Amino acid sequence: MNKQLSWAIIITGAGWLFTSCKDDKANAQPAPPPVPVNVYTVTKGRASYYDQYPATVTPLNQVELRPQVNGYLTGIFFKEGGRVKKGQKLYEIDRQQYMANYQQAQAGLQVQESNLMKAQKDADRYHELEKHDAIAKQQVDYAEAALEAAKKQVAAAKANVESVQTGLRYTTIYAPFDGTIGISLAKLGAAVSAGQTLLNTISSDDPMAVDLAIDQKDLYRFGQLQKKNANAGDSTFKLILPGQETYPHPGHIYFIDRAVDPQTGTIKARLVFPNKQSDLKAGMTANVQILNNANTEKLLIPQKAVVEQMGEYFVYTTDGKLAHQKKVSLGAKIGDRVVVNDGLNEGEQVITDGLQKLKEGAPVQLGQPKPAGAPTAAK
Structure with missing residues (x-):
């Protein structure tokens, strides 16, 4: 190949490259404009609010009644679903x-x-x-x-x-304690087997226990509440019934279990509530509200700054130029704000407006930061 042909190839390639670059610049999309946003500076504040825990109502004492001898049932001496006294005759087997x-x-x-x-x-x-x-x-x-x-x-x-x-x-079965008896599972004349046939269940009903699982990081606080509220009910513990009614009688901590479950990092706590009107039934699901008046400051942000995605919560923070998504763990809602347990630090700026237009790394244009106001007490 002679020199003239080589130079012709080089010049032709350079011309094509120059033309291609011009075409790419012409076809390139312009950068999206910054999203106008407002921000809120994360600060700490003291607040009185209720932590809420899912709970289950359970009797303090419950026993299944089973015969200890074989035979035919010849007598039933109670009203189903009624109250029975300790020592009351309940069933009789052919003697x-x-x-x-x-x-x-x-x-x-x-x-x-x-x-x-x-x-x-x-x-x-x-x-x-x-x-x-x-x-x-x-x-x-x-x-x-x-x-x-x-x-x-x-x-x-x-x-x-x-x-x-x-x-x-043993042919006669008596109530082992005061309580409420259920519907009889065996009828008159039925053959019963020792230790096998379930006749009925009896459970105590005043007071009633309410079991909940608490995080191990709250164990010390609950221990202090147990000492403070032993045998005395006040507004520290409230029970929210399945219909969202507030149970009219406060409760107190009965005991905290001996060990933390290593699989979940939680430990069972048991509260007791009076139940003279039998409003609480064994097996009910409810929510326990526990007053959190610890003298510690919490991070508070506006609720509108939080984005929920598939059961998880996120906020957008910004360094003044770009938006960055962060996962957060939330606590109680207090008015129009919410407690942040984890995921943010004091002094960070969270975006409160324009969230629907944001994604990770999107450019933003800041409005005026909104200062932190006084937190609202829970009602």
């Missing part, structure tokens, strides 16, 4: 067979006691003869052995009587 067994065991005991009496007299007589060398030593030994055997037979007969008597006693 005839167990009574017959008891009488037979009593008769067997009497026979063995008679045998013991005879063996005792024989032994006493032989010992008296032994003193005068009027009987062989072997006969005395036999009498002593017979006496010991008779004693053991009497003991066995007494044990049998107690066992049969226990079975007879």
Whole structure:
């Protein structure tokens, strides 16, 4: 290839490259204009509000009633769904067979006691003869052995009587404590099996327990509340019923469980509430509101600065030029603001207006920052 041809190729390529660059510049989209936004400076403030926890109403004491003997149900002595007293007769299982067994065991005991009496007299007589060398030593030994055997037979007969008597006693089922009994699951005449057939369930109902799971980071605060509110109810603990009504009676902490669940990082706390009108039922789901009046400052931002995406919460912060999305963990809502538990630092600027036009890295044009106002107390 001669030099003239090489220069022609170079010049042609350069011309094509120059033309291509001009075309790219002509086709390039202009940069989007900055989104006008307003911002809010994140600050700390003291606030009184209620933390809310999902909870379950549960009895302090509950037991399933199951028979301890086999037989047919011959008596039911309570009103289903009503209150029962400790020691009240609830069910009766056919007693005839167990009574017959008891009488037979009593008769067997009497026979063995008679045998013991005879063996005792024989032994006493032989010992008296032994003193005068009027009987062989072997006969005395036999009498002593017979006496010991008779004693053991009497003991066995007494044990049998107690066992049969226990079975007879178990034919009647009594309420183990004061409480409310449910609908009977066995009807009159039904065959029941020891330890198998579920007859009913009885539970205490005043007071009632309310169980909730608290985060381990709140454990110390709950421990202090337990000491402060032991055996005294005040407005610290409120119960919100399924219909969103506020239960009229306050509660207090009954206990905090012994250990944190390593899988969830939570620990169970149990509150108790009075229930004289039986408004609280076992198994109800509710919410517990606990007054958070800790003397610590919280980060507060306007609620309108928060964006929810698939159950998670985000805000947009800015350095004055670009918008940056941050995931946040939120706490209680206080008026038009919300507590930020995690994800932001004091002094950062969050965007409060123009959020619908923003995405990560979008350019922004700032309005005037809005100063933090006094937080609103929870109602």
